Amino acid sequence: MLERKIIPTEDGSVTIFIPEWNESYHSKHGAIQEAYHVFIQNGLDFFRDKNEISILEIGLGTGLNALITMVETFGGNQKINYTGIEKYPVSKEEISLLNFPASLKEFNSKIKFEIPEILQFYNELMTAEWDDFVEINPNFKLKKIQADFLDFDYPENKFDLVYFDAFGARVQPELWTEELFEKIYKSMKTNAVFTTYSAKGSVRRALQAVGLKVEKRPGPPGKREMLIAKK
Numbered sequence: 001m002l003e004r005k006i007i008p009t010e011d012g013s014v015t016i017f018i019p020e021w022n023e024s025y026h027s028k029h030g031a032i033q034e035a036y037h038v039f040i041q042n043g044l045d046f047f048r049d050k051n052e053i054s055i056l057e058i059g060l061g062t063g064l065n066a067l068i069t070m071v072e073t074f075g076g077n078q079k080i081n082y083t084g085i086e087k088y089p090v091s092k093e094e095i096s097l098l099n100f101p102a103s104l105k106e107f108n109s110k111i112k113f114e115i116p117e118i119l120q121f122y123n124e125l126m127t128a129e130w131d132d133f134v135e136i137n138p139n140f141k142l143k144k145i146q147a148d149f150l151d152f153d154y155p156e157n158k159f160d161l162v163y164f165d166a167f168g169a170r171v172q173p174e175l176w177t178e179e180l181f182e183k184i185y186k187s188m189k190t191n192a193v194f195t196t197y198s199a200k201g202s203v204r205r206a207l208q209a210v211g212l213k214v215e216k217r218p219g220p221p222g223k224r225e226m227l228i229a230k231k
């Protein structure tokens with residue numbers, strides 16, 4: 001197992017850093033800021049008026065994207081079925097050091113929940129059983145799957161939205177390939193959206209090669225561009 005350290009990012013939220021790879025789970029310019037920009041504004045927001053959507057996250061990691069998705073939809077009319085794949089789950093000790101509930105509240109003052117409530121959501125997410133759908137609340141069903149992205153048997157024609165949040169191609173080039181994108185493409189419904197922080201030319205071409213319609217979008221602070229891709 002690679003060593004993992006918790007480090008601060010510029011928006012006050014923390015992230016996990018892997019010294020051996022010089023790679024972090026989120027942008028050093030702001031973990032929460034990046035998550036909102038890439039996965040909410042360029043993902044969930046396209047589907048706000050749909051009654052029920054299924055989301056696939058490639059790299060559940062710290063659960064930050066799942067937490068924000070839950071906070072953004074809790075108490076509304078939309079039902080979320082959230083599947084997160086992760087091979088190396090974060091430990092209880094790491095979870096206790098992640099300050100997402102307080103940082104989220106500080107980042108987005110429109111969130112109607114208090115910090116202890118957000119902390120409760122987060123704990124429910126992170127302690128949910130693996131490998132089965134768990135109803136975290138009436139709006140949010142979660143299935144955490146401990147598996148390798150490359151070996152997982154993706155269900156066909158299932159997901160409306162894909163959060164692709166793997167480590168960068170610099171450290172894990174095998175995850176940004178036509179081979180994996182083809183499997184994900186098949187698991188997406190028609191009109192589904194794939195969103196990722198990466199804007200690399202090779203990633204864009206591999207997404208196009210499997211049949212997705214790719215669009216460059218402005219990236220979060222610290223990054224000029226990112227990609228979304230539609231089926």
Ligand SMILES: C[S@@+](CC[C@H](N)C(=O)[O-])C[C@H]1O[C@@H](n2cnc3c(N)ncnc32)[C@H](O)[C@@H]1O
Pocket residue numbers: 024025026058059060061062063064065085086087088089147148149150165166167172
């Ligand atoms: C960029 S981080 C994820 C960030 C995550 N979305 C979050 O908000 O914390 C990438 C994640 O992919 C996981 N991972 C790396 N290689 C994997 C593989 N081959 N199969 C499954 N998970 C993998 C890592 O353990 C890490 O949690």
